[in-house]
Amino acid sequence: MAETLLKVQDLQSWYGESHILHGVGLEIGRGELVTLLGRNGAGKTTTLKSIMGIVEKRAGSVTFAGQETIGQPSNVIARLGLAYCPEERGIFSSLNVEENMLLPPQVKQGGMTLDEIYQLFPNLKERRRSQGTKLSGGEQQMLAIGRILRTGADMLLLDEPTEGLAPVIVQRIGEVIRTLKSRGFTILLVEQNFRFAATVADRHYVMEDGRVVDMIAAADVAASVDKMHDYLGV
Amino acid sequence: MGTCSLSIEVSTQLLFSQLLLGLINGAFYAMLSLGLAVIFGMLNVINFTHGAQYMMGAFAAWLMLTELNIPFWFALILSPIVVGLFGILLERLMLKRIYHLDHLYGFLLTFGLALIIEGLFQWKWGSSGAPYQSPIPGGYNLGFMFLPSYRGFVVVAALVICLTTWYAIERTKLGAYLRAATENPTLVQSFGINVPRLITLTYGLGVGLAAMAGVLAAPIQQVSALMGTNLVLVVFAVVVIGGMGSIMGSIVTGFGLGIVEGFTKVACPPASNTVIFVVMALVLLIKPAGLFGQTK
Numbered sequence: 001m002a003e004t005l006l007k008v009q010d011l012q013s014w015y016g017e018s019h020i021l022h023g024v025g026l027e028i029g030r031g032e033l034v035t036l037l038g039r040n041g042a043g044k045t046t047t048l049k050s051i052m053g054i055v056e057k058r059a060g061s062v063t064f065a066g067q068e069t070i071g072q073p074s075n076v077i078a079r080l081g082l083a084y085c086p087e088e089r090g091i092f093s094s095l096n097v098e099e100n101m102l103l104p105p106q107v108k109q110g111g112m113t114l115d116e117i118y119q120l121f122p123n124l125k126e127r128r129r130s131q132g133t134k135l136s137g138g139e140q141q142m143l144a145i146g147r148i149l150r151t152g153a154d155m156l157l158l159d160e161p162t163e164g165l166a167p168v169i170v171q172r173i174g175e176v177i178r179t180l181k182s183r184g185f186t187i188l189l190v191e192q193n194f195r196f197a198a199t200v201a202d203r204h205y206v207m208e209d210g211r212v213v214d215m216i217a218a219a220d221v222a223a224s225v226d227k228m229h230d231y232l233g234v
Numbered sequence: 235m236g237t238c239s240l241s242i243e244v245s246t247q248l249l250f251s252q253l254l255l256g257l258i259n260g261a262f263y264a265m266l267s268l269g270l271a272v273i274f275g276m277l278n279v280i281n282f283t284h285g286a287q288y289m290m291g292a293f294a295a296w297l298m299l300t301e302l303n304i305p306f307w308f309a310l311i312l313s314p315i316v317v318g319l320f321g322i323l324l325e326r327l328m329l330k331r332i333y334h335l336d337h338l339y340g341f342l343l344t345f346g347l348a349l350i351i352e353g354l355f356q357w358k359w360g361s362s363g364a365p366y367q368s369p370i371p372g373g374y375n376l377g378f379m380f381l382p383s384y385r386g387f388v389v390v391a392a393l394v395i396c397l398t399t400w401y402a403i404e405r406t407k408l409g410a411y412l413r414a415a416t417e418n419p420t421l422v423q424s425f426g427i428n429v430p431r432l433i434t435l436t437y438g439l440g441v442g443l444a445a446m447a448g449v450l451a452a453p454i455q456q457v458s459a460l461m462g463t464n465l466v467l468v469v470f471a472v473v474v475i476g477g478m479g480s481i482m483g484s485i486v487t488g489f490g491l492g493i494v495e496g497f498t499k500v501a502c503p504p505a506s507n508t509v510i511f512v513v514m515a516l517v518l519l520i521k522p523a524g525l526f527g528q529t530k
Binding site: 052053103 | 411
C-alpha cells in the first residue's frame, strides 16, 4: 500500500443518546479507491460523516495526512483536503447550477478547473443557469460530485452516488469515478450496489453493527462470493 | 375627518402628503423587516430585540451629536457599526446557545433582552424623547404638495440600503454562502466554511441595518427609549405578510404596506392603525407562507 492518507482507529460516534459506531478501524493509502459495504444500518453513512466531523459526538482517532482531526470542526477538516458528497446530494435550491458548483471554497492548489469539470459533465454546462434542484436525479448527483472536484481536496468521501439512478447513469458515474481515480484522487465510497462497487474498487471494507468486520481485496472478490452474500444478505 | 368615506373627495394635497408619509413608513418597514428576514433565515431566531436595536441606533446618533459633536452623516455610518458590534456580542454570549432549541426560546430571549434594553434607556434618559435636528432642512414646493427635503432623502436612502442588501445576498459570493447556509448549514460547513462565524456576521449586519434605520428615523421622530416598541409589532406583521426568508419580498411588502397604510389614512382614518393587521390575517388565511414565502 502507498503512503497512508487516512487512518481511522477505534472510531465511536453518537446521535443524541444512540451509540452508532462502536470502534471503526480502517486505513486508506493515497490514490486508493476503497468501498465501505454492509447492510442498511450497519453504520456506513455514519462512518463517512464521522470522518468529516459532522456528527454530534465522536471519539477515537481519525488522522488525515498525519494530522489528528478528532477534536476539529468540519470546516477545519475540510481545509486539510477532505471533501464529502452526501447521500441526499445536498444541492441548494436557492442557488443555480453554477453557483452550486462554485460554492465550496478552494482549500488547496491543484483542483480541477471549472472547464475540466464541465468536460466531465457536459449536461451541467448546458444547464448552468438552472435552479440547482430543477436538475434530474442523475444530474444532481453529477453536480454534487462535480462541485467538490474544484476545491483541491485529495480525498473524496462519496455516499451512495448510484442510489436511485437508471442503469445507464450508474454506468456513467462508474466511468467518472474511474477517471477521478486515474487523476490521483483517493476515494472512500459507500455502496449498497456491490456489483457496481466490485467494478471500481481496489479493496472493500465490510461493516456490521457499527464495526468493520472484514476486508477483501479486489483480487479475492471472486473467491469470496459466498462470504459476501452472507455479509450483505443479497 | 373621523369617518370613512368611499367616495374620493379628498384634495390631491392631502392624498400626496399621506402617500409620502406612507412611503416613509414603508421605508422603515422595509429596512427593518429585511434585517429580521435575514436573521431568521440564518439563525432561526425571531429577533424581537430588533425594535430596541433600532432605538439604540437613534440614541447612538443622538449621543454622538450631543456629547461628541459628531454630525449626522458620520453617525449614519458609525452608529450602525457600534450597535452592530453590540449585536455580535449578544450573539456570541447568548443567542448561540439556543440555536438547537425551539423558536419559542429565541423569541423569549430576544423579547426579554428588548425589555431590559428599553428599560435601561428609559431609566437613564426618561421616556419623553429628545429632538434631533434635521440635517437637511427646508424642502420643495412641488405644486401639488410640499416635500420636506429630509423626508425625500430618507425614502431614497432606504431604497439604496434595501437594494444594496438584496444585491449582496442574491448576487455575491458571500451572499451565496449565506443562502446555502440558510438551507443546509452542516453541509456548507463541511465544505470548509466557518458557518458559526458567518452566523455571527449575519446577526451583526441585521442589527446594523436596524440601527441605520434608527439613525434615519432620529430627525423625523423623537429619539426615545420606546420608539421601537410599536414599530416592531407592525414590522413583524410585514414579515408575516411578505413571507419569512424572502429578501425582495420584505422590501416590496414593506414599501407596499406603508403605502396601503397611507391611503387608508385618507379613505378611512380610524382603520389606518389596524389595516396592516387585517391584511396579515387575510394573507395567513389564504397563503400561510406569505406573499413571497416558499413552503418547505
